[in-house]
Amino acid sequence: QVQLVESGGGLVQAGGSLRLSCAASGRTFSTYAMGWFRQAPGKEREFVAAISWSGGTTYYADSVKVRFTISRDNAKNTVYLQMNSLKPEDTAVYYCNAVKYGSSWTPIMQDYWGQGTQVTVSS
Numbered sequence: 001q002v003q004l005v006e007s008g009g010g011l012v013q014a015g016g017s018l019r020l021s022c023a024a025s026g027r028t029f030s031t032y033a034m035g036w037f038r039q040a041p042g043k044e045r046e047f048v049a050a051i052s053w054s055g056g057t058t059y060y061a062d063s064v065k066v067r068f069t070i071s072r073d074n075a076k077n078t079v080y081l082q083m084n085s086l087k088p089e090d091t092a093v094y095y096c097n098a099v100k101y102g103s104s105w106t107p108i109m110q111d112y113w114g115q116g117t118q119v120t121v122s123s
Helices: none
Strands: 003-007 008-015 018-025 033-039 047-051 058-060 068-073 078-083 092-103 106-107 117-123
Touching: 003 092, 018 033, 018 092, 018 117, 033 058, 033 068, 033 106, 047 068, 047 078, 047 092, 058 068, 078 092
Parallel strands: 008 117
Antiparallel strands: 003 018, 018 078, 033 047, 033 092, 047 058, 068 078, 092 106, 092 117
């Protein structure tokens, strides 16, 4: 059974930092590219960042480039998202998933979304 468990969210002031974690189980996730997505109230889920299976290549949405860093530890089946210089517009529930790239980054395991982790940035 695939499980994706996100953690590390919280309430932070603008300019602050948070580090999110995603613990994955039930598949050999070290063979998948992994990504983070977020969904703000009243908006669709959007791509944030992705990392290749080896960790050697990373990709970011323009809105988070330079501020966010995605990384992974395949020995722990865990993916991280370091978020710096947070802005109120980063407020959302953050999710992880295995991903693939077609015309855009797409989650592969859409039946197995975790509960997400809430990030709230106050101004």
